[in-house]
Amino acid sequence: MSVITAENVTFTYGKGTSFERTALSGVSFSVEEGEFLGVIGHTGSGKSTLVQMFNGLLRPTSGRILLNGKDIWEQPKKIREVRFKVGMVFQYPEHQLFEETVYKDISFGPKNKGMSEEETDKKVREAAGFVGLSEELLKKSPFELSGGEKRRAAIAGVIAMDPDVLILDEPTAGLDPLGRDALLSEIVTYHKVRKNTVLLVSHSMEDIARISDRILVMNNGRKAMLDTSENIFSQGAELEKMGLRVPQITKVMMLLKQRGISVNTGVLTVEQAFQEILSCLGCCGETKKW
């Protein structure tokens, strides 16, 4: 079943002013329940505008956004409920920490949602567990945490609201490779355990390729592609035209193919490439023997 559906969504910033600019035009697609969807596109492609539509921060100029089959703007006064169902983690979410303690900060969302003290406590601890924040840290002021811990605390604040859909906008920006891998695997684990829907916006093709079920590619405010990771990244030339880059390892395979070596260019990770080259070597080796 689709959780979120965009129906012919168009959005224009500054409508009726001289700064009018169309950020989205005629975007239609569905996100399936339990799916991990990666969203990529160059800066200004409309991907951030798009994800802000899903929890009603922006209202389509025309077209509809459906959540579980219902138009989220049918009753504009109830848009707040949508924001609890669709949790949004913005870029650099640590800039939004404000409470005295990490615990209080994470509990802000669930409390606002109207959860009981007991339930809130459970959700806070659960969320902290997902992002690997220890009991000790919950008592500290958010401003005493390291950069990576702050980022985790902010993400936990959204997870604690127990949203059906979690949207993360560039959650790993500015982290080092190990910090990036750790955070991504926490998100993947969360997705597996909670079995909810996750949308991840990222500039890092390597990350998106590795963890997404499907990938949505935005270009100039339009949906350019929506397909499995392998199918998306086998179209390296088209992605490059849109100002995007394929993972370096995919690029290597594309170059080999151009030089007349028959390899699978849908390779996304070093491990896959390694196996692919080994099987090429193995098969060539055998031919030689015969």
Next chain:
Amino acid sequence: MGSFIEVKDLYFKYDDPEDENKNEFALNGINLTIEKGSFVAVVGHNGSGKSTLAKHFNSLYLPTSGDVSVNGMNTKDDSHLFDIRRSIGLVLQNPDNQIVAGIVEDDVAFGCENLGIPPKEIRKRVDDALKAVDMYEYRLHSPDKLSGGQKQRVAIAGIIAMEPECIVLDEPTAMLDPQGRDEVISAVMKLNRERGITVIIITHYMEEAVLADRVVVIDKGRVFLDGTPKEVFSQVEMLKQHRLDVPQGTELVYKLRGCGFELPKCVLDENECADAIEKLLKGVS
């Protein structure tokens, strides 16, 4: 090429009474010489001390012990402060934090105006700097309407207009998309190659580090590896142990070598990697 920056036995401790780790040094005895006109990448994981080191280059931080000197001027000597800051320009991670004016060319002129340079000369330098980073046609635009890569290039132009001998960039591409990253890196490389400006770039992106003449890896406040990109990135195992990545192509060749296949010791980009594997595959068949 003479030496431009000299770092000698540099130790640095943050002076923060609330910090639990106050007995730990952020920099733990760094010795480093940066040659004039070189292009150096500094890599290391978060908290390794690489940004702390960068802030010593233009005396934003002063050593707890040891010395840093720029063109022979010790950063501890107050009387050299302006000369040092004039010769080393610093570009930070977030372009939005370093743009001050409402029009691109005003922003680029800001530094020069503060240096008291005559208006005619400023006009010339601003145009020249904007051309150097390919932003001349945007000179009358408002910076807030630019993309991240464009903003970052405006910030770099503002530094170039002051005509520093060296630019230090602290993760200048962390917030940019792949295209923005390419724009910034090629602008910086051009400045180094064509104008001989010394460039020190701090980055998490190993694909950027391989473009430098020299890669310095910082770990726990010490210089852990220092050499050409080939020398450094051939140490795949060691880098991984210290929470650092290598480019994917480099890792692939390393893994294949581990199986006993005959391949170059280190490849840096996708072309070198494809060349090596093509040779291997064709050699076998």
